[in-house]
Amino acid sequence: MRDARNGAARTTPFTVCSVVVISKKHRVTSSYRPELVVVKVARSGVRSVRLQAPAAAALKALMAAARKNGFRLVVRSAYRSWPSQKRAYRHDKVLTAPPGASEHQSGLAVDLAVVKHGRLIRGYAFGRSAAGRWTRTHAASSGFVVRYPNHQKKITGIPYEPWHLRYIGPEAAGGVAATPTRTLEQYLRIA
Numbered sequence: 001m002r003d004a005r006n007g008a009a010r011t012t013p014f015t016v017c018s019v020v021v022i023s024k025k026h027r028v029t030s031s032y033r034p035e036l037v038v039v040k041v042a043r044s045g046v047r048s049v050r051l052q053a054p055a056a057a058a059l060k061a062l063m064a065a066a067r068k069n070g071f072r073l074v075v076r077s078a079y080r081s082w083p084s085q086k087r088a089y090r091h092d093k094v095l096t097a098p099p100g101a102s103e104h105q106s107g108l109a110v111d112l113a114v115v116k117h118g119r120l121i122r123g124y125a126f127g128r129s130a131a132g133r134w135t136r137t138h139a140a141s142s143g144f145v146v147r148y149p150n151h152q153k154k155i156t157g158i159p160y161e162p163w164h165l166r167y168i169g170p171e172a173a174g175g176v177a178a179t180p181t182r183t184l185e186q187y188l189r190i191a
């Protein structure tokens, strides 16, 4: 706990109640490599992504539920290795976490968008879209949360990212939804 507060990078991620936390405060070293599976994702700019197995199954369930409701969710990014996070960070230091501090390195996070009338709706526009609103409301039943809710930067350290979903399992996701700020930090009492 003390190490984590000091921001020391760990070879295995900081974990509370079996929930992995990776952030600027709780970093991992380049030797952390989660076990991953390949998930085929249809027509999303990327043909397949890598995630940890439970997150992969949950993503398929979430995308199928979205499709039933008329939303064609697509995945823009999932697992990112240390080198790819480093490249992403070099490219955009404002919206991207430095290597070691990104949840994408856990294989438990996805960036989503939606295709509507053949057009890709992403970023904040995704958050404002019907698909984004549906995702915010229904992600928890598949075990996902919108990890960085609006107006919670003080708690999460990250500005609003309606596209970034994090798999934490249905029970924890329900717990996060029940907290006043809808943040994982508050649910795990590490805020």
Ligand SMILES: [Zn+2]
Residues within 6 Å of the ligand: 077, 104, 109, 110, 111, 163, 164, 165
């Ligand atoms: Zn993301």
